[in-house]
Amino acid sequence: MAAxxxxxxxxxxxxxxxxxxxxxxxxxxQLTRRAGLELCLQRILVRDVNKPxxxxxxxxxxxxxxxxxxxxxxxxxxxxxxxxxxxxxSYLERAISAGKHVVTANKVVMANHGMQLLTLAAEKNVxxxxxxxxxxxxxxxxxxxxxxxxxxxxxxxAVINGTTNYVLGRMGTDGLALExxxxxxxxxxxxxxxxxxxxxxxxxTYKLAILGSIAYEISVRPGDIYREGINGIxxxxxxxxxxxxxxxxxxxxxxxxRGRVEARVHPALVPLDHPLAxxxxxxxxxxxxxxxxxxxxxxxxxxxxxxxxxxxxxDLIDLARSIRRGVQNRPSFTFDDRVGVVPMGEVVTRAYYxxxxxxxxxxxxxxxxxFAEEGVxxxxxxQKDAWVEEKTAELVITxxxxxxxxxxxxxxxxxxxxxxxxxxxxxxxx
Amino acid sequence: MAAxxxxxxxxxxxxxxxxxxxxxxxxxxQLTRRAGLELCLQRILVRDVNKPxxxxxxxxxxxxxxxxxxxxxxxxxxxxxxxxxxxxxSYLERAISAGKHVVTANKVVMANHGMQLLTLAAEKNVxxxxxxxxxxxxxxxxxxxxxxxxxxxxxxxAVINGTTNYVLGRMGTDGLALExxxxxxxxxxxxxxxxxxxxxxxxxTYKLAILGSIAYEISVRPGDIYREGINGIxxxxxxxxxxxxxxxxxxxxxxxxRGRVEARVHPALVPLDHPLAxxxxxxxxxxxxxxxxxxxxxxxxxxxxxxxxxxxxxDLIDLARSIRRGVQNRPSFTFDDRVGVVPMGEVVTRAYYxxxxxxxxxxxxxxxxxFAEEGVxxxxxxQKDAWVEEKTAELVITxxxxxxxxxxxxxxxxxxxxxxxxxxxxxxxx
Numbered sequence: 001m002a003a004x005x006x007x008x009x010x011x012x013x014x015x016x017x018x019x020x021x022x023x024x025x026x027x028x029x030q031l032t033r034r035a036g037l038e039l040c041l042q043r044i045l046v047r048d049v050n051k052p053x054x055x056x057x058x059x060x061x062x063x064x065x066x067x068x069x070x071x072x073x074x075x076x077x078x079x080x081x082x083x084x085x086x087x088x089x090s091y092l093e094r095a096i097s098a099g100k101h102v103v104t105a106n107k108v109v110m111a112n113h114g115m116q117l118l119t120l121a122a123e124k125n126v127x128x129x130x131x132x133x134x135x136x137x138x139x140x141x142x143x144x145x146x147x148x149x150x151x152x153x154x155x156x157x158a159v160i161n162g163t164t165n166y167v168l169g170r171m172g173t174d175g176l177a178l179e180x181x182x183x184x185x186x187x188x189x190x191x192x193x194x195x196x197x198x199x200x201x202x203x204x205t206y207k208l209a210i211l212g213s214i215a216y217e218i219s220v221r222p223g224d225i226y227r228e229g230i231n232g233i234x235x236x237x238x239x240x241x242x243x244x245x246x247x248x249x250x251x252x253x254x255x256x257x258r259g260r261v262e263a264r265v266h267p268a269l270v271p272l273d274h275p276l277a278x279x280x281x282x283x284x285x286x287x288x289x290x291x292x293x294x295x296x297x298x299x300x301x302x303x304x305x306x307x308x309x310x311x312x313x314x315d316l317i318d319l320a321r322s323i324r325r326g327v328q329n330r331p332s333f334t335f336d337d338r339v340g341v342v343p344m345g346e347v348v349t350r351a352y353y354x355x356x357x358x359x360x361x362x363x364x365x366x367x368x369x370x371f372a373e374e375g376v377x378x379x380x381x382x383q384k385d386a387w388v389e390e391k392t393a394e395l396v397i398t399x400x401x402x403x404x405x406x407x408x409x410x411x412x413x414x415x416x417x418x419x420x421x422x423x424x425x426x427x428x429x430x
Numbered sequence: 431m432a433a434x435x436x437x438x439x440x441x442x443x444x445x446x447x448x449x450x451x452x453x454x455x456x457x458x459x460q461l462t463r464r465a466g467l468e469l470c471l472q473r474i475l476v477r478d479v480n481k482p483x484x485x486x487x488x489x490x491x492x493x494x495x496x497x498x499x500x501x502x503x504x505x506x507x508x509x510x511x512x513x514x515x516x517x518x519x520s521y522l523e524r525a526i527s528a529g530k531h532v533v534t535a536n537k538v539v540m541a542n543h544g545m546q547l548l549t550l551a552a553e554k555n556v557x558x559x560x561x562x563x564x565x566x567x568x569x570x571x572x573x574x575x576x577x578x579x580x581x582x583x584x585x586x587x588a589v590i591n592g593t594t595n596y597v598l599g600r601m602g603t604d605g606l607a608l609e610x611x612x613x614x615x616x617x618x619x620x621x622x623x624x625x626x627x628x629x630x631x632x633x634x635t636y637k638l639a640i641l642g643s644i645a646y647e648i649s650v651r652p653g654d655i656y657r658e659g660i661n662g663i664x665x666x667x668x669x670x671x672x673x674x675x676x677x678x679x680x681x682x683x684x685x686x687x688r689g690r691v692e693a694r695v696h697p698a699l700v701p702l703d704h705p706l707a708x709x710x711x712x713x714x715x716x717x718x719x720x721x722x723x724x725x726x727x728x729x730x731x732x733x734x735x736x737x738x739x740x741x742x743x744x745d746l747i748d749l750a751r752s753i754r755r756g757v758q759n760r761p762s763f764t765f766d767d768r769v770g771v772v773p774m775g776e777v778v779t780r781a782y783y784x785x786x787x788x789x790x791x792x793x794x795x796x797x798x799x800x801f802a803e804e805g806v807x808x809x810x811x812x813q814k815d816a817w818v819e820e821k822t823a824e825l826v827i828t829x830x831x832x833x834x835x836x837x838x839x840x841x842x843x844x845x846x847x848x849x850x851x852x853x854x855x856x857x858x859x860x
Contacts, residue, residue: 023580023722034579036761131577137723139569139577147561147569149464150453150743275729278708285727292453292740293567293730297715299705300726310722313580321761328756331466 005038006320009069009100011045011091012082013062016105016132018055019309020081024316025057031313035320043069045082070094077101077319079312080109081132089113096120096128103315105132105308111206111222114213115335122332127322129315134207135160135284136307137314138300143288144214151290153215155255157430160207162282162302163191163198164230164250168267169281172238172248178231190282200229201250204265208252211286212263216256218339220263226344228266237354237425240396241269244352244380247277251430262342268430269352269398275299276430345405350379350429352398353411358419359393366417367395374410376402392421398429435468436750439499439530441475441521442512443492446535446562448485449739450511455487461743465750473499475512500524507531507749509742510539511562519543526550526558533745535562535738541636541652544643545765552762557752559745564637565590565714566737567744568730573718574644581720583645585685587860590637592712592732593628594660594680596620598697599711602668602678608661620712630659631680634695638682641716642693646686648769650693656774658696667784667855670826671699674782674810677707681860692772698860699782699828705729706860775835780809780859782828783841788849789823796847797825804840806832822851828859 008024010017024031024041032038041061049062069075070091078095080088080102089109092102096117104110109117110133121128131141144153159165163185170181182199185191197203205225212220230250241248246269255262270277275297279285284302289295301307357363364383371378377400384394399407407426415423438454440447454461454471462468471491479492499505500521508525510518510532519539522532526547534540539547540563551558561571574583589595593615600611612629615621627633635655642650660680671678676699685692700707705727709715714732719725731737787793794813801808807830814824829837837856845853 019722027580030582031580033764137577137581137720138726139573139728142572142577143569146748147567147572147744148740149747150457150461150740151567152460290567290740292449292736292743294734294737296568296728296730298569298726298728301724304724306722307724310578310580310720313722314577317579318576324759325761326756326758329754331751331755334463 003037003323005040006035006077006316006323007040007042007075008316009043009045009072009075009078010041011069011078011080011088013044013046013053013055014082015305016081016308016312017044018053019305020079020312021057022055023309023313031317035317036324037320039316039320042075043072045069066091070098075100077103077316079316080104080106081308081312084108085112092117093120096124096126099124099126101126101319103129103312103319105312107133107203107206107210111209114210115219115333118333122330125330127319127330129319130210131315132308132311134210135286136300136302136304137310138284138286138298138302140211140286140298141214143298144211148288148290148293151292153256154289154291156211156215156253156286156288157276158208158211158252158284158286159249159276159279160252160284160286160302161198161204161250162284163195165279166190166282168230168233168248168250171233171235175235177235178233199231201227201265204250204252208254208263208265212254212261213335215254215288216261216339217335218261219335219337220261220341224263224341226264226266230267233267233425233427237427240354240382241352243382244269244398245272246270246429247272248427249276249279251276257342260340260342262347264344264347266428268428270430274430345403345408347404348401349404349407350399350401351407352425352427352429353396353414353423354425355395355397355414356392356421356424357395358421359391360419363419364395366419367414370410370413370417371399374406374413376406376410433467433753435470436465436507436753437470437472437505438746439473439475439502439505439508440471441499441508441510441518443474443476443483443485444512445735446511446738446742447474448483449735450509450742451487452485453739453743461747465747466754467750469746469750472505473502475499496521500528505530507533507746509746510534510536511738511742514538515542522547523550526554526556529554529556531556531558531749533559533742533749535742537563537633537636537640541639544640545649545763548763552760555760557749557760559749560640561745562738562741564640565716566730566732566734567740568714568716568728568732570641570716570728571644573728574641578718578720578723581722583686584719584721586641586645586683586716586718587706588638588641588682588714588716589679589706589709590682590714590716590732591628591634591680592714593621593625595709596712598660598663598678598680601663601665605665607665608663629661631657631695634680634682638684638693638695642684642691643765645684645718646691646769647765648691649765649767650691650771654693654771656694656696660697663697663855663857667857670784670812671782673812674699674828675702676700676859677702678857679706679709681706687772690770690772692777694774694777696858698858700860704860775833775838777834778831779834779837780829780831781837782855782857782859783826783844783853784855785825785827785844786822786851786854787825788851789821790849793849794825796849797844800840800843800847801829804836804843806836806840
């Protein structure tokens with residue numbers, strides 16, 4: 001007997017969950033027609049069943065007992081939009097083990113345990129969908145899993161953290177200090193009460209781990225990815241960057257090398273005419289290069305309830321169709337574990353140094369000497385903003401591509417030069 | 431017994447076909463792993479089997495007899511990259527009727543006969559893939575068919591003809607006349623010997639018909655779409671546009687209204703900060719707005735052998751996986767035929783007029799009087815470039831949003847005013 005409905009257990013009824021629930025309830029006729037099956041919301045796991053909700057759902061659907069979803073044989077798919085590693089990882093593992101399909105927006109679980117869950121799902125002949133885990137409703141996972149499959153992916157550069165992009169935008173446009181821009185982002189709903197995950201770049205590494213793993217069919221773990229957050233950038237850096245023809249963005253970048261990949265998340269000067277320089281506000285964008293397709297840009301809202309719900313419900317429809325078509329064997333993902341990540345020190349990149357030094361003869365010669373000894377070739381040089389009273393000046397230097405280890409060595413040595421007060425900023429140039 | 435290979439009959443071995451053949455041959459191990467089946471190129475239909483080819487294929491694969499592909503029961507999928515309506519439409523119809531799957535890059539066939547072929551395919555329980563028909567390797571069809579399925583699509587604006595975008599770019603940047611820019615595009619391989627299809631906007635209407643049909647699940651025929659080409663635009667229009675803060679692009683646009691949709695292809699002034707204004711060279715971009723996902727931009731190379739082959743082979747891999755998973759029932763497309771296209775006269779838009787008039791008192795009053803009588807409100811006005819010897823001046827006027835029929839009426843009446851020599855340009859403002 002052909003299935004006529006797909007019974008859904010939803011975990012989480014916050015920003016994303018409410019939108020998913022609302023679409024499942026109010027969009028019913030259209031979704032049923034598109035999916036070929038009725039998508040029935042059977043039960044919703046929440047922390048507090050009595051909390052007032054923005055969305056109207058039948059009170060009987062709510063529970064705080066995960067077993068009522070995970071042990072219910074009538075529930076065929078678990079939709080998880082609660083976030084965080086545990087207990088969600090265990091819930092999803094239990095669901096898959098019990099033969100349930102999974103649709104998740106959980107970047108942490110997918111970045112840390114994705115390979116394990118996908119392997120388990122293949123054994124159990126169920127599907128795991130996770131389009132919503134990266135870039136809200138922008139079609140990313142599906143693009144790599146399907147559309148670009150004929151390609152060898154050469155590189156992928158992305159702005160995939162909306163919070164830092166908003167913060168950097170406010171610093172660059174209006175000269176706000178980092179902490180003020182963060183407060184504004186919190187007030188606007190773009191940053192969480194504790195913004196560490198975003199500001200320190202952790203969020204971007206989770207997402208890059210997922211994208212890199214899918215794009216290259218290798219296992220990229222968040223811990224393998226070089227990570228630097230946006231702390232320490234000052235408004236003056238945006239002014240110098242602009243003068244030199246750059247914006248400052250938190251860039252997630254991965255690139256194929258012989259038998260290895262580069263994978264790094266850090267703030268970078270991005271040329272103003274590069275598509276990533278034009279990603280504004282809390283938007284996300286992924287710029288990917290494949291050997292056949294050339295360069296493709298995918299851009300949109302990277303987070304938020306409605307865009308993320310778009311991806312979750314899109315995944316559900318895809319799953320429903322697959323069930324309706326009577327799919328017998330799920331594909332198993334293959335990940336090549338022999339491919340390693342290039343250590344950051346070996347990565348070849350350009351750099352930007354902002355140096356505060358005493359305004360006296362010989363400073364430039366000393367700094368230049370260090371660069372020369374470390375084999376770093378200078379691309380541009382600006383001396384500015386002499387603080388006459390303090391007798392200090394600011395030197396802004398960009399370099400040609402060099403191994404990162406030498407750029408760092410130069411940075412340390414310059415910071416130790418007698419007339420140098422500080423290397424106030426060190427940023428890579430993209 | 432589970433299938434271990436998917437036997438492919440290829441129609442066309444030109445720019446796209448060579449790239450498809452080459453990837454199928456040289457990419458074999460990777461494709462087999464990704465597809466789960468071996469993709470076997472069994473036979474290639476070409477016009478002239480003796481023509482020298484850039485790609486090396488076994489000579490025995492080539493034939494000029496379509497029956498050797500269409501009547502061969504060992505061939506399970508026809509990949510058509512030859513283009514044009516007939517005989518390709520008949521070939522694909524025959525293939526589907528014989529129970530073969532189809533992967534096509536043919537925008538003309540899909541725009542004119544897509545609904546019929548998809549209906550036939552559903553009856554025969556085979557798949558028709560056509561990602562390559564629009565926008566090269568940019569994931570468009572799959573995005574609408576899968577990723578955005580939870581959404582109601584509100585509008586879609588696109589630069590989907592690379593030839594005209596290249597030509598307009600050259601006119602705007604270097605002040606080339608249209609015919610010189612077309613010659614340059616031909617030399618660069620971006621325009622065909624007969625560029626009519628591109629320059630007159632036909633190509634863009636085929637693509638918009640396909641995208642609009644998929645996005646709204648309605649039947650949009652190319653003939654339903656209002657169409658204007660780029661003839662008549664002069665380099666001076668780019669100068670005025672830039673001064674007013676706009677680029678000039680050939681825009682394909684469709685938008686949802688109550689029970690109807692707007693669908694039009696015409697050159698338009700696009701605000702410089704709009705993503706479509708930043709589409710350069712022969713690139714394509716689609717800017718789509720859904721009720722959940724918000725605004726998404728998809729951008730990349732819209733044509734060419736390799737990007738198009740990326741989409742064709744991506745489709746083939748998807749098909750192979752579907753066969754390997756033992757899919758029993760293909761989805762049938764539903765198209766709502768009750769939804770009509772809004773006649774252009776009823777479309778509300780802004781407009782740009784460039785008017786050549788005698789340089790004497792009363793001209794502006796006369797022009798202003800016509801606009802007032804037609805209920806068209808003026809947004810900006812520039813008077814420039816008086817040719818002293820001819821005693822003529824150029825008036826550049828942009829309007830607020832108005833029904834197109836009234837903008838046209840004003841245009842005719844102004845052209846007929848005694849002191850007006852000509853309405854040299856009339857363009858919509860986006």
